[in-house]
Amino acid sequence: MNPILDRSYQEESNVISNEVKDFIKFVNDSPSPFHAVESARLRLDNAGYKEIKERENWTGKLKNNGKYYFTRNRSTIVAFAVGGQYVPGNGISIVGAHTDSPCLKIKPVSKKESAGYLQVGVETYGGGIWHTWFDRDLSIAGRVMIETDEHRFEHRLIKINRPILRIPTLAIHLDRNIAETFNPNKETHLTPLIATATKALTNGPDNDDKNRISASKHHPILLDLLVKEVDVKAVNQIHDFELCLYDTQPSTIGGASNEFIFSARLDNLMMSYTALTALIDSTKDTESLCNDTNIRLISLFDNEEIGSTTAHGADSNLLETTIRRITLSNIGSSSDKISQAIFEETIHKSFLISADMAHAVHPNYSEKHEANHRPQMHKGVVIKVNANQRYATTAATSFILREAAKKYDVPLQEFCVRADSPCGSTIGPMLSANLGLRTVDIGNPQLSMHSIRETAGTDDVGHAIRLFQGFFEEFPNIDSRIVID
Structure with missing residues (x-):
């Protein structure tokens, strides 16, 4: 195709989607984790989510089809929607990300x-x-x-x-x-x-x-x-x-075809934004939520960049206590043994997507990537795999993600580090180990991770939103078709 002759194609490729524009605004409004949480709160308020407090008693307050959120330290936020067909003991569909950056x-x-x-x-x-x-x-x-x-x-x-x-x-x-x-x-x-x-x-x-x-x-x-x-x-x-x-240089769109996002804090505000947007979008359809047997939940943690071992990090009791309080809020004065049994049942019916940005192959340092695992921008969300479990992905959990991706035809890629290279980690392995949650690690590909100015692809914002939305809408159905010994 000759782009000079086919100007309509060229103009179409230069179009910037509303979700990318909104993401740019989200990043520019969020120079700190406190601002990121405030930006999330405003979007949740506008979408009809009700703020609750951890210091309050939740018993009897959480209703089917209800939408809620709370913050801890104002730098971590948890939001969830209760399916219309949810009963205590059912699963929770979770996406976890983090609000902090170096x-x-x-x-x-x-x-x-x-x-x-x-x-x-x-x-x-x-x-x-x-x-x-x-x-x-x-x-x-x-x-x-x-x-x-x-x-x-x-x-x-x-x-x-x-x-x-x-x-x-x-x-x-x-x-x-x-x-x-x-x-x-x-x-x-x-x-x-x-x-x-x-x-x-x-x-x-x-x-x-x-x-x-x-x-x-x-x-x-x-x-x-x-x-x-x-x-x-x-x-x-x-x-x-x-x-x-x-x-102070704001995030912006760049590239000859408006294909790049040049920005600070892409790691990990992109995954925080896409998880938040997917949760809100998936609960706009009242019929979808009414028919859901699960709870849809996002948890955007602080302090991942320094190991997560804080009161508001992923290695705290935050997610565990949240799941306990949600699942047990409407079972009255049941005994401790019944309460624990319901919690354990919930954990083993639940699933976590650990969402943290991934490394796109670098054109000037392509040898740093293993030859068969070179993620590229615009070609899909990256499934991260590590034999030493620096990422929590398994064959069973990546299969569930692939099935969820089919809902909106989201392309997927795979990443595995070279055997002679160090491997980073995410909140996935610690949450998976601490709670026994089935977990998959994923992320959008980017360049210059941890620089003051990073680069990602515009198409990948939409890819992640639709992957997470498909997961929220389809996970109970997918899980019901998996035979567990």
Whole structure:
């Protein structure tokens, strides 16, 4: 086909779908896990999901055809819809992903000064490719704990939308080898500057620190930015914060045919977004949910990038206690033995898709991939397999996924690392081991994973949404046809 002669084909290939546009908005609105959870909450609210609290008693409150969600630490969110034909002991169709990405976080005491510059002390979070953070237009986002005028304490989100920080590289004239041997020290070279000392003194905030309880820990010029952003009257209303740095360059579509997504945090906001969207889309059809014998659930965890062993990570009790509370909420005052039996029955009828981004084959480093396992963008969601169970996929669980993919004709690929290469891991193996859940590990292919700027394919957003939607709608039927000894 000659694209010059066939302009209609060329124009069609350049069309950007609404789901890709919405994903770009989701990423741009989510510079921290707290923002990602807030973005998810807004979408769930608009879709008719009701917020519940972990600290409340759920007994008798969860109804068939009901749609619910809750958060933990405001950085992890669980959402679920109860099938119309669900009864305690039936299964749960689960998709798990994570909201966090490698980043730099502001230290508890961040006040630094060197050679006439004011600097902000940061520490690394996760396994980032830290050299990509140099010479970027950086800002801060996260949450601030404030005291209101009514002497109440609340969590408030903050996102400064302009660049205020930068980590400059050393000029090549001062180190002729830097282009070949750039290996920055994470403690001494990765410290961003926020202002010059001269300008901070002449144009900065009032330097009377009498009521500035945090002035000894952080530069007043930083604190004043926070005060303005969270809309409080004084610095002493700010009691603590968790802030990460982010690149102010927004996510965007690129490529000659609009085929690429250039963005921060694709790992793992793409899988979080697609799981969330699939759950919402699958429950718009009231007939589909009314006829479902299962519960449809997504769990978007924090802290996967640092091992998940936190109160709101996948290696916590979060998913187990959630399943117990959901399945036992309507069985009244049954004995502990009956309750445990129902929980065990539920676990063995349930299924988990562990969704985390995958490695697309790199055109300049194709030898890093095993020859028969080179995932490509636009060619489908990747099933991840590892003989040493760094991924939880088995023949039985990949079969179930393939059957679910047939609902919307979703293409699938396979990935297995080279025998001489290390292999990452996901939330899949830990949840599978801790709960005994059947699990499959999957992800969309991307390049530059853990860089400040990553690349993925536009078609793959839709592929993942429809795979998850097909799974939610078809899993009980698929499972009923599998013979289990």
